[in-house]
Amino acid sequence: MNTSSNPRTTVVRRALRLGSAIVLACFAAFAGLAQTAGTGVIEGRVVNSSSGNYLANARVTVDGTTLEAATNDKGEYVLPPLPAGEYRVTARFLGLERQSAAVAVSPGQIAKLDFDLALRGEQTRDGDVVKLDQFTVVERELTAQAMALQAQRAASNIKNVVEFEEFADMGEGNPGEMLKYLPGMSFTFGPSSPGAASIRGMPPNGTVVMIDGMDVAAPGDRTFGFSDLSTGNIARIEVTKSPTPDLPANAIGGTVNIIGKSGFGSTKPRFTYNVFGTLTSLEPLEQTRFTLNKQPGPEARADARPIQPGVDLSYIFPVNKSLAFTFNVSRSTRFFEMDYFSPTWNRVTLVQTAVAFRPVTQSFERTRYSATADWRVNRKNALRLTLQRSNEDAVTTQSIATVSFGAGATGGPTFTQGAPTGVGSASQSFDGSNIYRDTDNAFLRYTYDGETWKTSQAFHRAT
Amino acid sequence: MNWGVTFARPKFVTKFNVAQHRGVRLARVNASGSEVANSYQWEAPKTTIDVSAEYRFTKKFALYIGARNLSRTPKRSSTYGPGVPDYATLRVVQHYGSLYTFGVKGEF
Numbered sequence: 047m048n049t050s051s052n053p054r055t056t057v058v059r060r061a062l063r064l065g066s067a068i069v070l071a072c073f074a075a076f077a078g079l080a081q082t083a084g085t086g087v088i089e090g091r092v093v094n095s096s097s098g099n100y101l102a103n104a105r106v107t108v109d110g111t112t113l114e115a116a117t118n119d120k121g122e123y124v125l126p127p128l129p130a131g132e133y134r135v136t137a138r139f140l141g142l143e144r145q146s147a148a149v150a151v152s153p154g155q156i157a158k159l160d161f162d163l164a165l166r167g168e169q170t171r172d173g174d175v176v177k178l179d180q181f182t183v184v185e186r187e188l189t190a191q192a193m194a195l196q197a198q199r200a201a202s203n204i205k206n207v208v209e210f211e212e213f214a215d216m217g218e219g220n221p222g223e224m225l226k227y228l229p230g231m232s233f234t235f236g237p238s239s240p241g242a243a244s245i246r247g248m249p250p251n252g253t254v255v256m257i258d259g260m261d262v263a264a265p266g267d268r269t270f271g272f273s274d275l276s277t278g279n280i281a282r283i284e285v286t287k288s289p290t291p292d293l294p295a296n297a298i299g300g301t302v303n304i305i306g307k308s309g310f311g312s313t314k315p316r317f318t319y320n321v322f323g324t325l326t327s328l329e330p331l332e333q334t335r336f337t338l339n340k341q342p343g344p345e346a347r348a349d350a351r352p353i354q355p356g357v358d359l360s361y362i363f364p365v366n367k368s369l370a371f372t373f374n375v376s377r378s379t380r381f382f383e384m385d386y387f388s389p390t391w392n393r394v395t396l397v398q399t400a401v402a403f404r405p406v407t408q409s410f411e412r413t414r415y416s417a418t419a420d421w422r423v424n425r426k427n428a429l430r431l432t433l434q435r436s437n438e439d440a441v442t443t444q445s446i447a448t449v450s451f452g453a454g455a456t457g458g459p460t461f462t463q464g465a466p467t468g469v470g471s472a473s474q475s476f477d478g479s480n481i482y483r484d485t486d487n488a489f490l491r492y493t494y495d496g497e498t499w500k501t502s503q504a505f506h507r508a509t
Numbered sequence: 510m511n512w513g514v515t516f517a518r519p520k521f522v523t524k525f526n527v528a529q530h531r532g533v534r535l536a537r538v539n540a541s542g543s544e545v546a547n548s549y550q551w552e553a554p555k556t557t558i559d560v561s562a563e564y565r566f567t568k569k570f571a572l573y574i575g576a577r578n579l580s581r582t583p584k585r586s587s588t589y590g591p592g593v594p595d596y597a598t599l600r601v602v603q604h605y606g607s608l609y610t611f612g613v614k615g616e617f
Contacts, residue, residue, distance in 0.1 A: 223577070227511045232530055247533050322612025328604055330581065336609075356612075382608075388601040392543040393593045399543070459596040 085127035086151035088159055089425070092121050092137050095162040098313045101139050103197050104163070109134040109146065118495060119281075120310035120420075126498070137161035140195050156425075197282065206285040221283060221304070222272035228285055230300075233272070241271050245287055248299030256303045258432065260489050260506040261294060270302075279360055279374035279416045281307045306432060309370020309420045312362050320358040326382030327352070341381075350381035350409045370420045381409045397457040399450065406444040413437045426496050432489040443478045485509070523562040530555050538588055548590030550600070555582045569615040577608040 092104040100121025107114040108125060115123040125135070130153045136146040142163040149159045197207040206228045208221075222233050222240025232247075233240035242250035255262055255270040262270065286293065287300040294301065327334040340349050356378030364370040386404035391397070416434040423429065449472045451457075454465030464470045491504040513526035532554045540546040561575035584605070587598040 226528060227513070227526060229511070232533070244533075317617045318614070319616075320612060320614040322610055322614075325609045326606055327609070328581070328606035331576070331579070331607070334607075334609070383606065385604040386601060387604075389599055391588075391597045391599075393545055393548065393588065393590055393597050394543055396594065396597050398597075459594070 084153045085129055086153055086155045086157060087124060087127055088133070088135060088149055088151060088157045089122070089124040090159040090161065092117050092123065092139070092161045092163060093313055094139075094142065095164050098316075100311050100313070101142075101163065102193070104137055104139040104161075106135060106137045106161075109136055119305070119308050122495075124495070135159055137163060139163050141165070193282070197284065203286065203288055203290055206287075207282055208285075209282045220272055221280060225272070225283060225285065225302070230287060231285065243270070243272060243302060245285070245300035245302075250299075252297070252299040254294045254297035254301045256294075256301060257434070257487065258306055258430070258489060258491065258504075259303060259502070260491075260504050262304075262487055262508060279307055279372060279418075281305050281311065306416070306418060307360070307362060307372050308430075309362055309364050309372045309418060310422075312364060315364065316362045318360050322356050322358075322378075323353045324356065324378070324380050325353045326380070328383055328385060350407070352381055354379040354381050354409075356380075368422045372416075372418045374416045375414070377411075377413045379409070379411045381407070383407050397451075397455055398462045399455060400448060402446055402448040404444050404446045406442065408440060408442045411437075411439045426494055428493045428495070430489070430491045430493070432487070432491075434485075434487040436483075436485045438481070438483045440481045440483075441478075442481070443476070446473075446475045446477060448473050448475070520565050521563070522565075524560065526559045528557045528559070530557075538590070544588065545590040545593060548588055548593070551587045551589050551598075553585040553587060555584065556580065557582050567615070569617055571614050572612075573614065574611040575609070577610075578605065579607055581605075581607050 088108075090106075092101045092106065093099070094101050100117070100119075102117055102119045102121065104117040104121070104123070105114055106117065106123045106125065108128065113126050113128070115125050117123045128151050130151050132148060132150050134146055134148050136144055138144045142165060145161050145163055147159055147161070149157050151157050193207075193209045195207075197205070197209075208224045208228065220240060222243065225231055225243065226233050226240050230246050232244045233242065243253050243255070244250045245253050250270075253270070282305045284303045284305065285300060286303070289295070289297050289301060325334070325336060329335075336353065338351055338353055340351050356376070358374075358376040358378075360372065360374040362370070362372050384406040386402075386406065388402045388404070389398055390400040390402075392399050414434075414436040416432070418430060418432045421429045450470055451462045451464050452469035452471065454467065454469065456463045456465075486507075486509045488507045489504060490506075491502060493502045494500065510529045511527065512529075513524060515522065515524045533552045535550040535552060538544050538548040538550060540548070557577075558579045559575070559577050560579055561573065563571055563573040565571040581604070584603040586600045586603075588600050589598050
């Protein structure tokens with residue numbers, strides 16, 4: 047056994063031990079402050095019994111007091127310490143039936159109380175309760191909307207929340223499809239394919255995009271492309287237009303926080319699949335050719351079938367109450383055409399000096415992987431590791447026809463007359479590009495969630 | 510302004526959404542021999558229509574179809590400046606067409 051050690055390593059280890067001891071001592075002190083003698087704690091989880099998902103932001107209150115708590119993303123709540131005795135506790139969530147239960151609190155003990163909330167079968171009118179004979183609702187749409195509203199209600203400032211189960215079709219899995227309906231948001235690139243997000247008219251590189259509260263890599267000019275994401279592993283997206291002090295200062299437009307699915311979010315393992323095809327057409331619907339035959343592009347590598355396949359698979363696996371995993375893989379290919387028309391005007395002399403027509407074909411291949419591991423070390427301490435990778439291979443070809451009317455041209459609103467000396471030109475050029483992009487993100491987050499104090503520390507590496 | 514109509518039944522959901530984007534003033538354009546002073550780039554207002562429908566046979570199997578930008582609304586970008594008439598403002602018109610999606614999905 048080798049007992050010798052590098053002095054520098056020893057110093058680092060001592061520093062780490064000292065730092066850990068200080069952190070633990072602080073938490074212990076906080077916990078000690080939070081729970082005084084003769085008191086006990088009530089904790090538990092709130093689940094949507096219709097879907098089997100744990101509910102975030104559910105309100106849990108102690109009847110007859112002002113004490114209340116909100117559930118975290120795992121559906122867990124911890125009420126502030128209470129003197130020993132009998133209490134009645136109520137859990138509420140928008141659109142779901144509230145539920146109350148009695149619980150006994152003993153000094154120094156933790157009383158467990160879980161709630162199963164079902165869809166609401168009663169409605170109140172003028173204070174009276176009207177019991178409906180049969181009240182059928184669409185579980186998924188209703189609860190997803192309620193979850194979004196509940197998150198907005200619990201937010202510290204104005205926030206727009208999109209719950210992904212609210213939407214019927216996922217299409218090619220671009221979350222921008224859902225975000226583009228939010229007020230104040232617009233997307234660059236094209237009306238049928240959201241790319242970068244602009245909030246309140248600010249440039250897209252002024253929008254900070256985060257995953258679970260951490261900035262994510264945005265190659266180039268910091269503009270994040272939403273096509274890099276897959277909806278399969280996203281629980282919800284929160285858009286904040288007025289940053290609070292805990293948000294990045296460079297978010298001049300606002301922030302988009304993408305909350306990933308938690309392995310603890312479901313009571314049982316869940317596998318979801320989405321197999322789809324996409325077709326882009328410049329023609330009206332009645333003239334669109336829904337064909338699987340290859341269409342010729344300007345060059346061989348740009349040949350493509352208009353209908354392209356895609357697949358999105360995800361798996362949530364709660365091993366036990368302490369350990370849970372999520373996995374997601376998606377792959378999509380897409381072919382589309384665009385037509386650009388760009389006149390060039392001299393806006394001083396009010397003469398059109400050139401015009402260009404540019405048909406463009408583009409084919410994309412996108413592959414996205416992500417995995418998370420959640421480990422609840424104990425009741426208050428938890429670790430989450432998230433790994434994400436996306437590859438994009440885009441082949442773009444364009445054929446550009448340009449007519450330049452030359453120096454000395456004259457004209458007006460409807461015509462341009464070339465100069466008598468005939469110096470105009472017409473040209474045809476071809477342009478092709480192949481962009482390959484890899485994006486990797488790794489997050490390690492530590493969370494302390496006590497009765498009074500809550501803190502979260504994260505390490506993030508993006509390439 | 511965005512608005513939409515959703516019709517939801519236990520097995521069937523259909524949505525009709527309209528997104529009305531107002532015009533957006535973008536970057537300022539430097540004055541030059543072909544651009545007047547105090548000019549700005551401008552993205553014209555546009556309205557896009559999306560529709561989607563899903564039929565859920567069971568929780569494990571559902572069919573869906575969707576169309577984005579069914580109206581094939583193009584994106585029009587212009588440059589506006591003091592005294593520049595409308596006919597000379599157009600910079601580029603980009604036609605992206607419509608995106609159709611269809612597929613199956615489910616949960617186990």
